[in-house]
Amino acid sequence: MDEITWEEPFCGEGASCFRLGTDRDGNAYIAIAGEEAHPLTDSRDALRTMILDIKAGKADHLL
Template sequence: MSGISWEAPFCQDASNCFRLGTDADGNGYIAVSGQEDRYLTDSLEALRTLITDIKAGKADHLL
């Protein structure tokens, strides 16, 4: 999709790469690297909260 500015891939290892993106309308995007046409989207605030919570360990129980 045009209009999304994707960041460089974030990779845990060679097979687990994700990309974060934003657009001019204030939306945030997450996609598997190489599959940017299949993304999740929400507001930048929701994306910021998700990343902050993950960094704080609130998703550790999923591992």
């Protein structure tokens, strides 16, 4: 796996903290902070859509 550049963790109130990352090929990753060795991967657009939906309250139960 290419080296992943991780962003600062996003933490919801009373919930786990998640981190987003990208590799040199533009692949996007998401992981629970502290468990970056086992990230989920998908397209950047899929992850962006999921996060925007969560922030918009469409899926707040995920956080």
